[in-house]
Amino acid sequence: MHTTTDFTFKGSTLELGSGSFRWSAPSNIALVKYWGKKENQIPANPSLSFTLNQCKTITQLDFDPKATKGAITFEFKFEGEPKPSFHPKIQQFFERILPYCNYITDFHFTIDTQNTFPHSSGIASSASGMAALAVNIMSLERLLQPEMEDNYFWEKASFLARLGSGSACRSLKGSIVVWGEHEQIKGSTPAYGVAFEDPVHPIFQNYQDTILLVDKGEKQVSSTVGHDLMHGHPFAAERFAQAPQNLSLLVEALKTGDMEAFIRITESEALTLHAMMMTSTPYFILMKPNTLEIINRIWRFRQGTSIPVCFTLDAGANVHVLYPENDKATVLQFIKNELVGYCQKEQYICDAIGNGAQNLTP
Missing domain, CATH: 3.30.230.10 (Ribosomal Protein S5; domain 2)
Structure with missing residues (x-):
């Protein structure tokens, strides 16, 4: 180190x-x-x-x-x-x-x-x-x-x-x-x-991330501005205490394969991020109506099928749909049938967990 x-x-x-x-x-x-x-x-x-x-x-x-x-x-x-x-x-x-x-x-x-x-x-x-x-x-x-x-x-x-x-x-x-x-x-x-x-538990090997492109426009508030708004934020201290606690819980879930805990922490973290944006001064909302519709449909699908699919969000409107590789065919069919209509021009990107930078020098 x-x-x-x-x-x-x-x-x-x-x-x-x-x-x-x-x-x-x-x-x-x-x-x-x-x-x-x-x-x-x-x-x-x-x-x-x-x-x-x-x-x-x-x-x-x-x-x-x-x-x-x-x-x-x-x-x-x-x-x-x-x-x-x-x-x-x-x-x-x-x-x-x-x-x-x-x-x-x-x-x-x-x-x-x-x-x-x-x-x-x-x-x-x-x-x-x-x-x-x-x-x-x-x-x-x-x-x-x-x-x-x-x-x-x-x-x-x-x-x-x-x-x-x-x-x-x-x-x-x-x-x-x-x-x-x-x-x-x-x-x-x-x-x-x-x-x-x-x-980590084998279920997280080659974990899948399908990115639903809900809004491809430029964000109305930059991440730099958003980070700065945490200075003086009324809930900043609680959030800064919560994050390491959630990291501890997530580490345990990654080791044991506890999908219920993984899903709960991952989705809560995504919503907390946007809650910080909505309660800052000035406040702002980066999610779009289609973001919320996708989230609700993921919840209904998970409840109805018991397939451990969940979502996370970055500081924007797009939705990252996370799920194990062995559920890939079923989840992709669900995405095509129910979610692509909420994406801008029905665009999405299929990705998975990777290993980092690669040297391509001839």
């Missing part, structure tokens, strides 16, 4: 020429949510997420040494085309990681990125995008420090990703990831995400 101080680049005597890396990193969906941040992207409570498999960002980083050093310079392309609207976010990321990666001013970067899921689909791409960029940067650092150990590589990659987007630190390594300090999770820290390494 490394600390923030350990992540400061110590320098290198190596001189690099031009080069390129290419990585993919997935999105993730939190089961125990974090809502509220302290300074420097530190979460106000621990969270636990499933890493996804199909919803990925693929990013190529080309680097060229500069004759004149000292400034951050880069070009950014989305699917091969310049995307100036992304520049401020990338600039902010580089400025935040500069104290830990001072070598980035020695190079000019060309960043070309694409998503495996539709752009503006309503699926948050900041987590997968920042994770993919961070692991590319760490590949460059490894060239400068060839003796780097694997655990340092992954921990610092998660640490850097967090500085770009908090939940991005959960998209690097592991199928189940915990971010934030928790007494039951070895090595857990608010600095970066750590893989949940305890054995």
Whole structure:
């Protein structure tokens, strides 16, 4: 386990020429949510997420040494085309990681990125995008420090990703990831995400997540603004105490295969997240009428069939339908028969639990 101080680049005597890396990193969906941040992207409570498999960002980083050093310079392309609207976010990321990666001013970067899921689909791409960029940067650092150990590589990659987007630190390594300090999770820290390494019940192997795209529009309130509204929130203290308790309960359910507990905690966490939004000042509602209709239909289907299907939500209107792989055929038929009509243009994405970032460098 490394600390923030350990992540400061110590320098290198190596001189690099031009080069390129290419990585993919997935999105993730939190089961125990974090809502509220302290300074420097530190979460106000621990969270636990499933890493996804199909919803990925693929990013190529080309680097060229500069004759004149000292400034951050880069070009950014989305699917091969310049995307100036992304520049401020990338600039902010580089400025935040500069104290830990001072070598980035020695190079000019060309960043070309694409998503495996539709752009503006309503699926948050900041987590997968920042994770993919961070692991590319760490590949460059490894060239400068060839003796780097694997655990340092992954921990610092998660640490850097967090500085770009908090939940991005959960998209690097592991199928189940915990971010934030928790007494039951070895090595857990608010600095970066750590893989949940305890054995989980076989029912959670290759767990399925079908994402129902209820609303693909831009959110009326950004996550950054939403997190800030937890400062002074009337229920913040209770929520920050509740989350680690729910994480303990969920960890036990993952180990034992207690589906009733898994469903109860997962759905309660999703609704609590939106309850925090609805009771902040100013208050806001990101769920849509179709979100509620889908939830009610999932409840009726579960009650009528005893199939352990449940839902979770991110900070938006889309619904993640979670269920074991052995119930896949029945649940997908239910989704096609009863739920796709509530999706925008009847769009949905079939995904499953994955393992994190992958090196695609030729």
